Amino acid sequence: MGSTERRNRETEEIRQKIIAAATQLFIEEGYANVSMRKIAQKIEYSPTTIYIYFQNKEEILRELLDHGTALFLDYIQKAFAAPAPDSLTRLRAGLKAYIQFGLDQPAFYRLMFIDNLEAFLQKAMCGNDRLQGFALLVEHIAELIDQGQCREQDEQLIGQSMWASIHGLTSLLITYEHHFPWNEQEVLIRYHLDTLLGSFVRK
Amino acid sequence: MGSTERRNRETEEIRQKIIAAATQLFIEEGYANVSMRKIAQKIEYSPTTIYIYFQNKEEILRELLDHGTALFLDYIQKAFAAPAPDSLTRLRAGLKAYIQFGLDQPAFYRLMFIDNLEAFLQKAMCGNDRLQGFALLVEHIAELIDQGQCREQDEQLIGQSMWASIHGLTSLLITYEHHFPWNEQEVLIRYHLDTLLGSFVRK
Amino acid sequence: MGSTERRNRETEEIRQKIIAAATQLFIEEGYANVSMRKIAQKIEYSPTTIYIYFQNKEEILRELLDHGTALFLDYIQKAFAAPAPDSLTRLRAGLKAYIQFGLDQPAFYRLMFIDNLEAFLQKAMCGNDRLQGFALLVEHIAELIDQGQCREQDEQLIGQSMWASIHGLTSLLITYEHHFPWNEQEVLIRYHLDTLLGSFVRK
Amino acid sequence: MGSTERRNRETEEIRQKIIAAATQLFIEEGYANVSMRKIAQKIEYSPTTIYIYFQNKEEILRELLDHGTALFLDYIQKAFAAPAPDSLTRLRAGLKAYIQFGLDQPAFYRLMFIDNLEAFLQKAMCGNDRLQGFALLVEHIAELIDQGQCREQDEQLIGQSMWASIHGLTSLLITYEHHFPWNEQEVLIRYHLDTLLGSFVRK
DNA sequence: TATGAATGAGTATTCATTCAT
DNA sequence: GATGAATGAATACTCATTCAT
Numbered sequence: 001m002g003s004t005e006r007r008n009r010e011t012e013e014i015r016q017k018i019i020a021a022a023t024q025l026f027i028e029e030g031y032a033n034v035s036m037r038k039i040a041q042k043i044e045y046s047p048t049t050i051y052i053y054f055q056n057k058e059e060i061l062r063e064l065l066d067h068g069t070a071l072f073l074d075y076i077q078k079a080f081a082a083p084a085p086d087s088l089t090r091l092r093a094g095l096k097a098y099i100q101f102g103l104d105q106p107a108f109y110r111l112m113f114i115d116n117l118e119a120f121l122q123k124a125m126c127g128n129d130r131l132q133g134f135a136l137l138v139e140h141i142a143e144l145i146d147q148g149q150c151r152e153q154d155e156q157l158i159g160q161s162m163w164a165s166i167h168g169l170t171s172l173l174i175t176y177e178h179h180f181p182w183n184e185q186e187v188l189i190r191y192h193l194d195t196l197l198g199s200f201v202r203k
Numbered sequence: 204m205g206s207t208e209r210r211n212r213e214t215e216e217i218r219q220k221i222i223a224a225a226t227q228l229f230i231e232e233g234y235a236n237v238s239m240r241k242i243a244q245k246i247e248y249s250p251t252t253i254y255i256y257f258q259n260k261e262e263i264l265r266e267l268l269d270h271g272t273a274l275f276l277d278y279i280q281k282a283f284a285a286p287a288p289d290s291l292t293r294l295r296a297g298l299k300a301y302i303q304f305g306l307d308q309p310a311f312y313r314l315m316f317i318d319n320l321e322a323f324l325q326k327a328m329c330g331n332d333r334l335q336g337f338a339l340l341v342e343h344i345a346e347l348i349d350q351g352q353c354r355e356q357d358e359q360l361i362g363q364s365m366w367a368s369i370h371g372l373t374s375l376l377i378t379y380e381h382h383f384p385w386n387e388q389e390v391l392i393r394y395h396l397d398t399l400l401g402s403f404v405r406k
Numbered sequence: 407m408g409s410t411e412r413r414n415r416e417t418e419e420i421r422q423k424i425i426a427a428a429t430q431l432f433i434e435e436g437y438a439n440v441s442m443r444k445i446a447q448k449i450e451y452s453p454t455t456i457y458i459y460f461q462n463k464e465e466i467l468r469e470l471l472d473h474g475t476a477l478f479l480d481y482i483q484k485a486f487a488a489p490a491p492d493s494l495t496r497l498r499a500g501l502k503a504y505i506q507f508g509l510d511q512p513a514f515y516r517l518m519f520i521d522n523l524e525a526f527l528q529k530a531m532c533g534n535d536r537l538q539g540f541a542l543l544v545e546h547i548a549e550l551i552d553q554g555q556c557r558e559q560d561e562q563l564i565g566q567s568m569w570a571s572i573h574g575l576t577s578l579l580i581t582y583e584h585h586f587p588w589n590e591q592e593v594l595i596r597y598h599l600d601t602l603l604g605s606f607v608r609k
Numbered sequence: 610m611g612s613t614e615r616r617n618r619e620t621e622e623i624r625q626k627i628i629a630a631a632t633q634l635f636i637e638e639g640y641a642n643v644s645m646r647k648i649a650q651k652i653e654y655s656p657t658t659i660y661i662y663f664q665n666k667e668e669i670l671r672e673l674l675d676h677g678t679a680l681f682l683d684y685i686q687k688a689f690a691a692p693a694p695d696s697l698t699r700l701r702a703g704l705k706a707y708i709q710f711g712l713d714q715p716a717f718y719r720l721m722f723i724d725n726l727e728a729f730l731q732k733a734m735c736g737n738d739r740l741q742g743f744a745l746l747v748e749h750i751a752e753l754i755d756q757g758q759c760r761e762q763d764e765q766l767i768g769q770s771m772w773a774s775i776h777g778l779t780s781l782l783i784t785y786e787h788h789f790p791w792n793e794q795e796v797l798i799r800y801h802l803d804t805l806l807g808s809f810v811r812k
Numbered sequence: 813t814a815t816g817a818a819t820g821a822g823t824a825t826t827c828a829t830t831c832a833t
Numbered sequence: 834g835a836t837g838a839a840t841g842a843a844t845a846c847t848c849a850t851t852c853a854t
Contacts, residue, residue: 436639436641438639438641438642439641519784520723520780520784521724522784522785522788525788537789558800558804560792562792563792563796563797563800564800566781566791566792566797567778567797567800567801567804569777569781570774570777570778570781570801571773571774571777571778571801571805572777573777573780573781574772574773574774574775574776574777574778574780575770575773575774575777577723577776577777577780578769578772578773578776581722581723581725582725585725585728588769589763589765589766589769593766594766594769594770597761597766597767597770598770598773598774601761601770601805601808601809602774602804602808604808605804605805605807605808606804
């Protein structure tokens, strides 16, 4: 019993090691440019060994994206669930969490939202967890609409525009992290959210 | 003399043919998945021939990005140069042109701004033409600031936030074109620009 | 003692299970296309386990062929040993049994007589059991020669020709089972044996 | 013109070299055990080079079988077409040619008729050239039936039995060439054909 | 200018087998 | 006795690139 458990744990550890190495490589060189050999070298195993833990390269990607998606949802849900003085503040916290996820986990963010590798896996996006994040956003926008706080009434329209806005900031910060003389990050994010939310609330 | 000129013209024509084929393939299948052979097949030349016109695969990419950047700048500059009743309208036209470039030339937009393949070429972005577009944007924002129309005074900060906003919309529309139930595109873009500009102008 | 015996019995059972699985796979996919893993999967053991019972893949084949040969000899011997009104009828029964073995055990027949995998094992055929079958055939031909029933007197020559004839029918029926519009099998075999035996008996 | 022609010739020469090497290897080690590497080594080219001349391994096999089949048909047709004193002699010549093809081209015979690799190519056998050989055989049997020379009237039945008989001899001679103490080959073949034909002609 | 021929290095993946437990 | 972990060598095949013509 104890032995089996230990073995499972070890197995899971190596799986995680592989995932971690793959994530880093996928992000550094792009999914297509990462070979099983490279992953193997990084963890100092033989390429064959990887096939004990994963059926093929795609399965690594799938697992990786699943993990990333779960992590992403955790960020968003926690932010929306946290106590907040009012709906607007809560919405702001959700948007902030979205950006924060991207900055904390740029590898995952890039693979999930920028490179959109999930499409590569031919898993329809519509039913998957990334959209749960969007659904949550729309829900909270709807709440504000109900409270009569918004100029525009179409929560889908608002949601899409907001998503665009925060995705834009997040992805630029990730993509051009070292290639562009950004303002101080915290200031930029605060300003971005201020104007974004300011414009959509009825004055 | 005339012969040399003709030769040059023909050479240039074939180069353009190669670029065009490569662009389409890069976008359809991703840079890493496009082989010289595939490009050659598309233009019905032998793979070897391409090496007469380009030193290697990377040079095709470089040329392609140069071309894309020129096209991009053309969009932006024309928009900012066009007669407009006031500075805000002119700024709006510029932002609209940015998005329009992305929608008209998703291949170039993706390679340039989303995949950021220029970084792959180890050409620093800071000195290149893409930043000229950003500079233009900042210039026009500065104009509005000078006219006292803005709440915020830091034109770099505003510029970065605006870029993020329109980049977000453009890249989402490109990346999830068929994976997401977008509102009607024109409506979404109009709303997005309205709120973006509305929030930054002093009321 | 009882324990050892039981262990031996169990060991033998698993060996037989492996042989059985391998036989089926070898015939379905060809010796070269069958991996230890596939055999293991079929019997729901780990690949490693097979190595407890067999030194390597070749040993499985060897054992399998030994088993097949024993089975083959059993068919032939029983047929020749069965009571029969006369030598010719007995010979016919032997030939029929040969064909029947092929049809009942196409896997074994193919591995033994068509693919001749024994040669692959570098065990000379001359000393082995397959030739016992041939020897039996020749013996019964000699009997008929002694009885003055044959035109030709060289029992080796007759034996080889007869073997060829029934091997040809058997192997074609196996190899082209589904690729050729055969006459009704029973009719074809009867006709084949009739003409084969008719021609060699003195009229 | 001359240059193109020469190039074509050279191309064809290398193709033939590859085919020849492959044929020998396929026969010596079995199709599944022959790798592109092995073929390449045999002709002292790099494995890559083979892919200039053939799309893949299967195409080599296909070409090889096409070639073998053409050769086979040539043997059979010539034999049946040659002037002969009577139908029975002509039939005998055809059967002899079949055996002779096998002995002259054991590699082809094995791949075509024993290993039945054509089935592997998923080309239905029914419509292909091997069956043309069988059709020719049946035709000539029908002729003899028409002349009232046969006991049995079903030319398909006779044809199948005859094919079995000569295939058996041919394949045994090939398969056990060095593993069995054959009678003198010429004598054996003559005896085999004598009894085969003798039995089917009405006395 | 254009290309056929050629290849070394690389791709994902599978194999038979060994070893420690 | 049974197996999970591990691997070196092999598989078919593709790639960017060079060279001779």
